[in-house]
Amino acid sequence: MKGIVFTEFLEMVEQEFGLEVLDQIINESDLSSGGVYTAVGTYDFIEMQRLIVKLSEKTGLSANDLLYAYGKTFFAVLEKNHANIFSLYDGPLEMLASIENHIHVEVRKLYPGAELPTFRVIQQDDNFLEMMYYSDRSMYMFAKALMVQTFDHFLENSRIELEKVQDDGTQVRFRIYKEPHAVN
Known part of the structure; x- marks a missing residue:
């Protein structure tokens, strides 16, 4: 790591x-x-x-609560040090859908040997993204925090559901919904 x-x-x-x-x-x-x-x-x-x-x-x-809190903190580091990556995307769902094929490719260039989780997009449309998370490290709550912060970065609302496919958290299904803005 x-x-x-x-x-x-x-x-x-x-x-x-x-x-x-x-x-x-x-x-x-x-x-x-x-x-x-x-x-x-x-x-x-x-x-x-x-x-x-x-x-x-x-x-x-709990360890999961700590990983979630850390994910939120770590996002600020990514935002500060890699702002250029965020500018490549029009919104949070587009960015999250590109984790495996673009973002992780760039991370590996910056940090050779980085051991990253794998994300596989299952379904995607303008307001929804379903993806699978695979990692022997079971840091899915860290990943969820990064997802939540991605929506915050783009000033968008979200609802993120997760389902552990494996009880140990090595395989997790994320269902990510772009929510409408609240009307005042």
Whole structure:
């Protein structure tokens, strides 16, 4: 897993839960890296799992809630560092539908060796997108947060449903609806 995912996660932990909690989860997670990461490095995903489990224990929040919160935070990093990608799309559904065939291709150019989930579009129209998520890492709530933030970026409303096809979260079906704007 690319180091930027770790460095941004640790920054979120410090901002949201404080330096003391950050130090505790690093010290109690038995990390082969010692909890020292560079944005361009590559690290074992087991370290991220351990950090999330420890953070869950410290905060009482579920791992999925933490992954969702982190996804929302990480989106801001993508928005800041890769604004050019957003300008290529007219709306959130178009952008989300291009994850596999365009966005992940660009990510792999920027971060060679990045291990990314796979997304397969099942059905798409102007107001709906159904896609399958595949990943051994089961970070589907992180993916859902990125989807929600994509709609926010385009100032669009959404409703996103997910269905775990595999109980362990390695295969998840997303049904993404573009919702009309509320009338005042």
